[in-house]
Amino acid sequence: MPYDPSAFPPFAVTVDLVVLTVRRHSLCALAVRRGEPPFQGRWALPGGFVRADEDLAQAAARELAEVTGLRVHDPFAPVQDNGAHLEQLATYGDPKRDPRMRVVSVAHLALAPDLPAPRAGSDAGDARWAPVEELLQQGGYGRDGEPVAPLAFDHTQILADGVERARSKIEYSSLATAFCPPEFTVGELRRVYEAVWSVALDPRNFHRKVTGTPGFLVPTGGTTTRQGGRPAQLFRAGGATLLNPPMLRPEV
Amino acid sequence: MPYDPSAFPPFAVTVDLVVLTVRRHSLCALAVRRGEPPFQGRWALPGGFVRADEDLAQAAARELAEVTGLRVHDPFAPVQDNGAHLEQLATYGDPKRDPRMRVVSVAHLALAPDLPAPRAGSDAGDARWAPVEELLQQGGYGRDGEPVAPLAFDHTQILADGVERARSKIEYSSLATAFCPPEFTVGELRRVYEAVWSVALDPRNFHRKVTGTPGFLVPTGGTTTRQGGRPAQLFRAGGATLLNPPMLRPEV
DNA sequence: GATCATAGTCGTCTGCCTGACGATAAGCAC
């Protein structure tokens, strides 16, 4: 097949972001309100077009910075700089997913520590952190009794896939530390797991597991009483990225 | 940002396929020889443009059928029809990955039982199964002493990612059965694991593990002596897709 | 037909890890 520009249809390529964090003991995702059609006024995941000279990861990092102000961790520098973890999630290309034209969206998953407040993006009228259960229940009623409209486009599916990725990935990787500030206690890390998995974990077994896994946690020497009760040791994330054996997610 | 067709650059979108199978005790991938520039004469992964009215998964299934004649398993019908397993792998969009124009490729991973011979695709001059180590070692020398040229484009990276996905996924899923014919023995399944992981497994512990995992294997009642030695029971894949606890991959 | 090689299948034992849970430590509020 010789090179013939008319031989293939043109596509628009976007990146959409599933940005997750843990706030008030529940897993939350960043949603922006759409300012223009289609789906005007509905909530959606942040995202935008990939520019002509941009890599996909660059585009995702740029979008993330625009909406949250977060920078992305250098994956080869496991030092905590309050940046976020960013990875490609999946690509969505149903011909009808955008009524305007043929759009292929490369979704990315970002995990961030709890942030003060979402920064309203330049082109997004409004932005907020919302519990993922609230965003995923389509056509139901939110905690305040208001009817909940499903997310725009196929973003409910994208969000569900991102949440599932995060839930499974903290089992066998040290990624849960991406939800924590640079220094954190074992209890704080445990509450991350509990929020992401929506389960209760035994504090004693959890402590034994995470402190016994080489390279997972590095004590910084400090202690804190942020949570009340007996002061807890502070840790940073160690260099290990894969947990072997993994954390076990209790069944239901 | 109002809808403005000039606001985004046009992309070409392709699907590329990492098609894996196990032949002669080694993990092999399907490679096609490129008939035209760029990279004319070099080996590459099979792939092609996504059509205007096609979903990404449809495009991948069509490409797979064109090159191998394989149909794809209905994921909700775990019956063995000698079809292949197909899943999205990742998307590659470096601005310079194709010298002709901006191409975003949505790579897919296909796992297939051993096939008689690759069917030379309509637009691919030649096709072959090659051991993945041979395809992944760039610029070295193959088993026949011939110099080995690296795969075209970024296909070496895509293949490496696909192989890694397959290697990790057979740990915690029943996907290894996708490499087997509809009916197979425990020994044949073990040889799949050994080929994919490049390790030797204890036949007795392996047998205990796979037959003891509920829903993994279903005995068909028949036996076979395909491999010589004592006749072995035949099994089909059971309904279970997730293995809990997982198969453990020996280190190194 | 006896013997051997090959592959399959069943058991045993030991060590490690996990879940359940008791006990103690060290802060804060009153």
Next chain:
DNA sequence: GTGCTTATCGTCAGGCAGACGACTATGATC
């Protein structure tokens, strides 16, 4: 000090995996 909270250490039993012995049932070879 009392009570409450959270952190941390220990103990114990059950389950599972690795190492490996033993036996079974074929085909190949003598």
